[in-house]
Amino acid sequence: MMQKRKLRDLEVSAIGVGCMGFSHGYGKVPETEYSINAMRKAFEVGCNFFDTAEVYGDVVFYPGHNEELVGKALSSVRKDVVLATKLHLRPDEVAARSSVYDAVKSHLVASMKRLGTDYVDLYYLHRINEEVSFEEVAAAMGRLIDKGLIRGWGLSQVDVETLAKAHAITPVSAVQNIYSMLERGCEAEVIPYCVEHNIGFVPFSPIASGFLSGKVTVDTKFEEVDDVRKFVPQLKKENITANQPILDVLADFSKLKNATNAQISLAWMLHKYPNVVPIPGSKNLERILENLGAADVTLTDNEFAQLEAALNACTVHGHRGFVETEQHTFGNNWKKKE
């Protein structure tokens, strides 16, 4: 069984599965049965942490498509898994309801129905919309926790000031921000804040949208429909070429540890922080199992220090973050790096 970690009160496997790609974001999706089987196999090898969102599926299918798949795959083992999902809140729908709480609850009820459950373990605000008070969302999440409808809540793509204010209203279980060897911005403030305040940190795109696996090359053709990689600046040909030194570092350590590049990139962040639980995404069962296997790749302190020093000596070219951000102020933090 895989080692466990804590996201505040939630006990999860050290690595989770990002389920988005089964419905959204990385081009053509597998057959439904394949996706369901892949999630069940991940559970069988010890993964209990599955990440989805109400919006996944909206481009090719419909919002909720991914939650339905996760529900079909895992409702038979519901009590043994930790399900994380996310909501977006628009100002007009908040205005149409009597309160932020009512608006949040109506999203939650719809997600629970699709997931085939009567509670969600970890409910994230997917993006902060500056026209909707996040303080009121935080208070609403507290009420939902009190009612037993969610076990914990979180924020995604959040900066440290917003996080601290939200945490003061209702303690946050986990932050889900972009974090990988190519996107280390959260090391400055957000992750240290989370470590200090017993908040879990769940990196999304931990393999840098596949780049760190070494399998994406300048010849890789991204798909026409619903493939986020077409818009990820780090995956422009010039950046793929310029970031090769990072792949060389990974390749050295992969050889040393008899592991894959993707596994080393995950083992690195697990070693670095005790509260980090990455959710790599893949629509391919073998790769899902490979990524979960990174929990067994243990770096010694010395190996980690060498890896860290080698990474710090590399310049990262291009970034990904801003394409993931809708709110103005936090979005500008990423844009400055262009």
Ligand SMILES: NC(=O)c1ccc[n+]([C@@H]2O[C@H](COP(=O)([O-])OP(=O)(O)OC[C@H]3O[C@@H](n4cnc5c(N)ncnc54)[C@H](OP(=O)(O)O)[C@@H]3O)[C@@H](O)[C@H]2O)c1
């Ligand atoms: N909170 C947010 O705003 C947010 C944003 C984005 C994502 N997420 C969540 O985070 C999860 C992970 O993020 P992500 O999918 O964007 O990025 P990721 O995990 O860094 O990368 C996914 C890409 O890498 C490839 N890949 C994965 N493992 C591989 C391996 N071992 N070898 C070779 N290629 C591999 C996948 O291809 P194949 O599918 O072909 O294997 C896919 O193209 C998502 O599933 C989603 O749940 C959250």
